[in-house]
Amino acid sequence: MEVKFKDLSPERVKTDILILPVKEKGTEEPMIRRLDRRLKGMLSERIKKSKFTGAEGTTLLHPTAGMLPASHLLLLGMGKENEIENDSWRKAAARAKRETTGIGAEEFAFFLSPVKELETIVGAIVEGAMLASYQFNKYQSDHKPPSSLRAITILRPGLKGSAALDRSARLALDLTPGVFLARDLVNEPPSITTARFLGGQAQRHCRGRGLSVEVWGKKKIQAMNLAGLLAVNRGSVEEPRFIIIHYKPAGKAKKKVALIGKGITFDSGGLSLKTAKSMETMKLDMAGGAAIIGAMSRLPDLRPEIEVTGYIPTTDNVPSGSAQKPGDIIRYLNGKTIEVLNTDAEGRLILADGLALAAKEKPDCMINLATLTGACMVALGTEVAGIFGNHQPLVDNLIRCGREAGEKLWQLPLVKEYREEIKSNVADMKNIGGSYGGAITAALILQEFVGNIPWAHLDIAGPAFAEKEMLTCPKGGTGFGVRTLLRFLSTF
Numbered sequence: 001m002e003v004k005f006k007d008l009s010p011e012r013v014k015t016d017i018l019i020l021p022v023k024e025k026g027t028e029e030p031m032i033r034r035l036d037r038r039l040k041g042m043l044s045e046r047i048k049k050s051k052f053t054g055a056e057g058t059t060l061l062h063p064t065a066g067m068l069p070a071s072h073l074l075l076l077g078m079g080k081e082n083e084i085e086n087d088s089w090r091k092a093a094a095r096a097k098r099e100t101t102g103i104g105a106e107e108f109a110f111f112l113s114p115v116k117e118l119e120t121i122v123g124a125i126v127e128g129a130m131l132a133s134y135q136f137n138k139y140q141s142d143h144k145p146p147s148s149l150r151a152i153t154i155l156r157p158g159l160k161g162s163a164a165l166d167r168s169a170r171l172a173l174d175l176t177p178g179v180f181l182a183r184d185l186v187n188e189p190p191s192i193t194t195a196r197f198l199g200g201q202a203q204r205h206c207r208g209r210g211l212s213v214e215v216w217g218k219k220k221i222q223a224m225n226l227a228g229l230l231a232v233n234r235g236s237v238e239e240p241r242f243i244i245i246h247y248k249p250a251g252k253a254k255k256k257v258a259l260i261g262k263g264i265t266f267d268s269g270g271l272s273l274k275t276a277k278s279m280e281t282m283k284l285d286m287a288g289g290a291a292i293i294g295a296m297s298r299l300p301d302l303r304p305e306i307e308v309t310g311y312i313p314t315t316d317n318v319p320s321g322s323a324q325k326p327g328d329i330i331r332y333l334n335g336k337t338i339e340v341l342n343t344d345a346e347g348r349l350i351l352a353d354g355l356a357l358a359a360k361e362k363p364d365c366m367i368n369l370a371t372l373t374g375a376c377m378v379a380l381g382t383e384v385a386g387i388f389g390n391h392q393p394l395v396d397n398l399i400r401c402g403r404e405a406g407e408k409l410w411q412l413p414l415v416k417e418y419r420e421e422i423k424s425n426v427a428d429m430k431n432i433g434g435s436y437g438g439a440i441t442a443a444l445i446l447q448e449f450v451g452n453i454p455w456a457h458l459d460i461a462g463p464a465f466a467e468k469e470m471l472t473c474p475k476g477g478t479g480f481g482v483r484t485l486l487r488f489l490s491t492f
């Protein structure tokens with residue numbers, strides 16, 4: 001898709017859809033009056049009849065019947081002025097994309113009156129329009145091909161293109177394939193997305209300048225003593241994999257970042273079996289790993305000047321006669337031991353391997369993404385991820401990148417008093433805490449494996465999977481994290 005910037009008045013632009021964002025009670029704005037005059041008063045009449053006020057989420061599509069060079073006019077309700085944020089633009093563009101697919105629109109012209117933070121808003125608009133075109137329908141016999149836009153033109157009086165605008169639009173265009181890849185990996189059925197398959201997908205998609213992929217099989221995992229991954233894998237007929245994706249910039253790397261992703265391809269709970277209902281969506285449990293594969297697959301185009309290594313321990317978590325049992329103890333490569341009292345708290349067991357291994361390389365920071373706890377979903381719901389960390393500037397930076405990306409992150413505390421909760425009678429710690437604060441006790445267990453390296457943990461259990469359709473994403477995997485990570489990596 002192409003993004004153009006033009007200093008053209010809306011009356012003169014030739015396009016499929018001319019989009020006019022309207023804030024609540026803003027239907028009398030000068031631009032609408034001007035267009036209404038050209039449309040011989042028909043626009044104001046439609047506005048009156050349809051009771052369009054500019055409320056958030058409302059739209060008004062008006063065919064111009066040859067009275068304007070644009071074939072349709074779309075008024076987009078933006079809601080109350082003081083509630084319009086960066087993500088409102090992403091949602092508005094996604095809504096515009098959805099509303100106009102039916103009329104076969106291939107291009108948009110988006111009119112922007114003077115706004116603050118123009119670059120971020122342009123990025124959000126391009127991203128919203130792109131994200132809304134995702135579909136996962138290969139298993140539906142009557143599926144329609146996706147429709148995507150050819151071009152978006154941003155119109156604004158006095159607007160000149162600039163390097164900053166281009167960069168922002170470019171970033172949005174460059175990162176969407178990474179989001180779509182992460183969504184695809186989550187949406188595939190769990191008997192397709194096995195650990196072996198995930199390794200193959202990493203190899204297939206993480207190619208190009210600077211990228212290399214290593215996929216360790218069971219023997220190498222044993223040799224490297226990744227004890228948590230082996231323990232969780234014991235019940236399975238599928239072999240585990242440990243995926244390492246490495247990106248090296250062309251020039252000298254300024255910094256070194258490690259990304260660690262939970263790659264449970266299906267979480268049945270193991271011997272501590274889940275209920276049928278709570279298993280329904282458990283193919284989502286590799287969403288953290290998928291986000292890292294998706295993000296890293298875009299690095300050859302984004303070319304950050306830092307070294308990035310992705311670590312993804314992956315297996316399914318299923319019961320059988322050989323499965324790990326409550327009461328078993330795992331000894332990790334950093335010497336620490338965990339007593340497994342609930343085999344359904346498996347994410348922390350495999351992430352511990354990933355974190356301990358990554359920490360040995362002494363990166364400047366480590367970020368892990370995991371669909372780790374139902375407790376985090378209870379606390380923050382389905383739109384917000386929990387973020388924990390031992391280094392406030394890193395946490396703040398990620399929250400800011402998330403805000404720009406339209407991915408909400410909310411910090412939760414690493415309450416050291418709660419370490420009492422994970423004390424074991426026989427090992428250094430146990431893998432579950434008490435009845436309360438489950439997201440925190442899980443994070444405290446991870447912290448035992450990061451040493452003193454700046455670290456952030458994103459618990460994405462809520463936003464990784466959409467059980468309701470969203471504007472920027474159909475039901476299923478959302479690719480949550482890819483957009484935040486790529487913004488982070490391109491500015492770190």
Ligand code: BES
Pocket residue numbers: 267285342344345346347371372373374375377432433438461462
């Ligand atoms: N994968 C789940 C967490 C999860 C739940 C993700 C719902 C997305 C939606 C994780 O492995 C798990 O089972 N956690 C347990 C931990 C408990 C046994 C301490 C949980 O949250 O119930």
Ligand code: MN
Pocket residue numbers: 267269343344345346347
């Ligand atoms: Mn589990």
Ligand code: ZN
Pocket residue numbers: 264267285344346347371372
């Ligand atoms: Zn899990």
